[in-house]
Amino acid sequence: MSELALIERIASRTRRRPGTLLGIGDDAALLRIEGTAVATQDLLVEGVHFRRETIDARDLGHKALAVNLSDLAAMGAEPVAALVGLCLPPDAPGSEDLDALYDGMEALAGRHGVTLAGGDVTAGPALVLAVTALGRALPGVAPLRRSGGRPGDLLCVTGALGAAAAGLLLLEDPGLGAGLEPGVAEALRAAHRRPEPRVAAGRALAQGGARAMIDLSDGLALDGLRLARAGGVAARIELAALPLADGVAQVAAAAGRDAALLGAGGGEDYELLAAVPPERVDALRSAAGVPLTPVGRLERGAPAAVAVDAAGREVPLAGLGWEHRV
């Protein structure tokens, strides 16, 4: 297919939404972003971040946009538009799969008022999705940086942990799901394939007085360490407090893994981790729209993340989390 034909095909499957003045088809997109603009970019590379054996085209499109919207959510920002760079290898998905890929993105985009406003398509040696998400800070609300946490703040996570990691284990070895209810197993697989960016919860946390935030792309252990380092504080994580998703304990047991460590170390949950002053926690639990669970606290001390088990014993976190090497 020619580049032009592909771009016209993509444009015909996407809709321009408020905030975007000019979308696909010119040298650049034109957007209306009042106040502070928020911009992030994440790449998904075949063989590194996904395999076509475990995710279909529609879910891949969803996920490529979701991981970027999750970064906007972690600032408490409102998404506006996305640019999609697509590198297609010789064995690229066929045109039906490409339609599905953009349909997956467009469906998620529509739920968040986002316009797929441009990007680039090119041949290349592997399937790569380079998505940039653009948004705006809420009026009168400072975007939440990683660095704002203070000693005494509670560490709170949205939703449940470990689902994406357990889902990937199930996708790679379906036998690990023996005994799970089909709906529970499917929810775990879906958590890996179609993470839901916590945009509304991020907004509520920013408006409601959280002091620092990060999204859990690489796991609570590693992302908690990042939050601690950015704030110059120590993070203490109570493993017994982690809100594990349904079925995580069973899959972990079947795989010979510790469930709490799967929850703390498994990446790609795309939940939010926020540092919240203790007196704000109750109000935020009401406002977040999803479960918000205290899993630890920030303390004075050298920047580090330590985990303790139910008996208060320290559990090593080194090596947990998806620490990328490049």
Next chain:
Amino acid sequence: MSELALIERIASRTRRRPGTLLGIGDDAALLRIEGTAVATQDLLVEGVHFRRETIDARDLGHKALAVNLSDLAAMGAEPVAALVGLCLPPDAPGSEDLDALYDGMEALAGRHGVTLAGGDVTAGPALVLAVTALGRALPGVAPLRRSGGRPGDLLCVTGALGAAAAGLLLLEDPGLGAGLEPGVAEALRAAHRRPEPRVAAGRALAQGGARAMIDLSDGLALDGLRLARAGGVAARIELAALPLADGVAQVAAAAGRDAALLGAGGGEDYELLAAVPPERVDALRSAAGVPLTPVGRLERGAPAAVAVDAAGREVPLAGLGWEHRV
């Protein structure tokens, strides 16, 4: 190298400039973009857009940013920031070359007030640079779309044409440069490796009454056709009027190519092509800051681009220009 170490290394080599409130190191960058925001993304893929044999790391960094700033220039916009997605293969450039790559970007960024404000680094099967450039429309000046051209407008190009194509021919077969002055040959090679985005000229053209604009990434023939189609007009290009860069005629002759067709069909000049009302041309020639040369005009008729030689004979353009297949 760990991702964290690499990101810290990159951050240490880049500078935050006005308009960027928060750069590398958080979930997203924070920017101050008054008025209309302008956003574009271009991918450079090894083996498709470049080969390490013909471009070094510093020039590659320059070029990856330059082609994106060129898209902003084509809207008449002011660049503010860029996000850089980098995919590193197993035989990736070493850390000195990575430093050089970011230094090349940072040097160009500095000349245009741009902050390298974020991005992503990941392992992958090939070297890919996915750069997103963000800017703003000039206050009170509508960004220049491709679609604004009207019958009677003169087609004007900035600078000179054919240099990047001749430079690439020279890089692939140095023998074609026999007889060229060394400075001329070097300028042609530099045009391929280090294109200068026409940011100031684009601003002047937008402020001074140009009606439509596109940057010449794929050659005058193809990009002229795009401008014609977007405006619903015909483009007539006078091949004898093309401002060929010094040395293009000699390299074309040595390669057995027609010089004017190399100028019209060779991509990657990253000059601007603007549709200008005839009465505005003189003022714009003064304001552009670089040579501005009428090379044809827009006419009523079916959207198409036709070229004529000095004798007024039509010259087929089909097949000219870098039409990507994906």
